[in-house]
Amino acid sequence: EIVLTQSPGTLSLSPGERATLSCRASQSVISSYLVWYQQKSGQAPRLLIYGASSRATGVPDRFSGSGYGTDFTLTISRLEPEDFAVYYCQQYGGSPPSWTFGPGTKVEIK
Amino acid sequence: QVQLVESGGGVVQPGRSLRLSCAASGFTFNTYGMHWVRQAPGKGLEWVAVIWYDGSNKYYADSVKGRFTISRDNSKNTLYLQMNSLRAEDTAVYYCARDGGWGGYYRFDSWGQGTLVTVSS
Numbered sequence A: 001e002i003v004l005t006q007s008p009g010t011l012s013l014s015p016g017e018r019a020t021l022s023c024r025a026s027q028s029v030i031s032s033y034l035v036w037y038q039q040k041s042g043q044a045p046r047l048l049i050y051g052a053s054s055r056a057t058g059v060p061d062r063f064s065g066s067g068y069g070t071d072f073t074l075t076i077s078r079l080e081p082e083d084f085a086v087y088y089c090q091q092y093g094g095s096p097p098s099w100t101f102g103p104g105t106k107v108e109i110k
Numbered sequence B: 001q002v003q004l005v006e007s008g009g010g011v012v013q014p015g016r017s018l019r020l021s022c023a024a025s026g027f028t029f030n031t032y033g034m035h036w037v038r039q040a041p042g043k044g045l046e047w048v049a050v051i052w053y054d055g056s057n058k059y060y061a062d063s064v065k066g067r068f069t070i071s072r073d074n075s076k077n078t079l080y081l082q083m084n085s086l087r088a089e090d091t092a093v094y095y096c097a098r099d100g101g102w103g104g105y106y107r108f109d110s111w112g113q114g115t116l117v118t119v120s121s
Helices: none
Strands: A004-007 A010-013 A019-029 A034-039 A046-050 A063-076 A086-093 A098-101 A105-109 B003-007 B010-012 B018-025 B034-039 B045-051 B058-060 B068-073 B078-083 B092-099 B108-111 B115-119
Touching (some): A019 A034, A019 A105, B003 B092, B034 B068, B034 B108, B045 B078, B058 B068, B078 B092
Parallel strands (some): B010 B115
Antiparallel strands (some): A004 A019, A034 A046, A034 A086, B003 B018, B018 B078, B034 B045, B045 B058, B068 B078, B092 B108, B092 B115
């Protein structure tokens, strides 16, 4: 079973700054199956990035995803007030099918 | 637009049962795989179960296998989760989520607002 680790646990930044979030897998992950979600306080998660680097519909282009193998990154180029939230990475594994989330990174206002 | 509305949550004693429902609208329900994902208070996300678009396959997280049953009624555009032998550690907000459709089975494209299940005596 692949385990996802996210770092840092909390990122304290100011609006306008760049945020770099890491997602590391215990084994190589098929890039197509690496996904990022945003969850604001009291809300359901929202799909942000799929296939490691493709933005979901309606996601601003300040969000970008990259990486392959065991190391993936979500970058927010310039933080807007609405971007302060928790971000989760997720991967899919087959045989039998399973879906695994990382523990999340909280991006908070400094 | 896609809407997923969960219901059926509440407070239940350990060892008892509860059934959650998720009413879907705004898309062709019988062409998408559907999932339940849960989130314990203050914790991260945990995938619980999936059912194929036609109900032909179902898979579960080890933590709920043998106790929870996912099902769907495509004539009613509704997803269900039957939860038996509930434990305190099952306390969570339960979200229903739609997969990404053809080629997108690996991701959760749309989420409901969640329903809270509290297992406590």
